[in-house]
Amino acid sequence: MAPRAAGAPRLFGTDGVRGLANRDLTAELALALACSAAHVLGQGSGGDRAFAVVGRDPRASGEFLEAAVVAGLASAGVDVLRVGVLPTPAVAFLTSTLGARLGVMLSASHNAMPDNGIKFFDADGFKLADDIEDRIEQGLDESWERPLGGGVGRVRDLVDGPSRYVDHVLSAVRAPLTGLRVVVDCAHGAASTVSPEALSRAGAEVLALHASPDGLNINDGCGSTHMESLVQAVVESGADAGIAHDGDADRCLAVDATGATVDGDQILAILALGSRDAGLLSQDTVVSTVMSNLGFRVAMQGQGVNVVETAVGDRYVLEAMREHGYSLGGEQSGHIVMLDLATTGDGVLTALALLSRMAETGSSLRDLASVMTRLPQVLVNVPGVDKARLGESPEVTAAVAEVEASLGATGRVLLRASGTEPLVRVMVEAPTAEQATAAADAIATVVRESLALD
16 A cells, blocks of 8 residues: 555545445555554454454445455454454444454444445444554554464454344344334444344344345335334334334434334433433433433433533544443443444344334323424534634624624523534524524524635
8 A cells, every 4th residue: 555645644544444346445455554553453462363353334345345444453463353243332342342353344334335334343342543543544554564374354244243233233122122122223334133033032122124135235214214114114013113224234313103213312302211210320310412402401401410511423422431430431422332232233123213202101202202302403404614713703703792692591592613624513403493493504604705705
């Protein structure tokens, strides 16, 4: 692999290395990243040979990228335990419980099929800190001595990975799901086998939707980003609830029996109260991001549950949880982290916990979700602006202040500079959708005029 150009943008994004497979994310890059990760993370202690767990989602490109990653790790002297198609949280779980030095997951999550990505986990099953990712990236340009003979890594397959993972997630079930009819949309992704199996073993009557991955159909009009067919299936089948995963099943959204969607904020609220009632919510605190709906904060305050906010991204939620000892956190997108049971967002675990809460209370999902009222939320992206000057524009500051004064305690405004594009995101919550739209459009106009690129 050719050395990276000086001043090139950081290779790792907010969730590993991601891009168009075979153009941005090539076999050569995957092999080089695996070699470097082996040197940074794969050093065994006491002369023991280190090993890595490698999994993927069903994308066609995952086949050649998996081969490249396995080759890179083995060529650097790390043994490889190949687990095949499994959710991202399953790879994290197996990494931590099997004694691996690192884990590698090949997935682009909810992205369209042509994309792919590489995520690394440390020996404890956690995503890597920025400084560790930087060391891996720096290692791409470093020369190293290749092991020879018996020093190269060996490769074998773990055939019982799915059953180990399903056994694990069933620990989230406090009440059997007997009598519940559930539709689960697997997005033709990594949970197509394990999610229906886990729900069925927990006692539910399960209708699996979009659970026939062929390498090309992942996230194609289905899953957590396209819930129309799930809504239809729930209503037509008379199901009690619907569950939607994304391609790598690290997130979970839901649908109630009437066809209404239940987002990550509502799921987090339901699980927070369930954990609090069971005495399992550490410090009576839940962690969410600044993008969580204001209705979530109001509901938690009314129930005596503290809310800690972080920047957008499940890694930041997890950082706050680990630093302060909190047990539950999540995002509106459906990334829910139950730190007592998992090291990352886990859509299957979340689904089981949510449905178990229905079973133990005898309440419908609609009734449980009514604990919070979602305020209308409007998000406007303003492209082609100088996002670096966002905090320096008096015109923008004045526009935001005017809207905040008009909304008072009934709404809020949030402006964020995109981390990857030259645009600013304007988010407004208000008592009505009309108010939110008008306010967001007004602020967006000022942002567009005041921060226009020369």
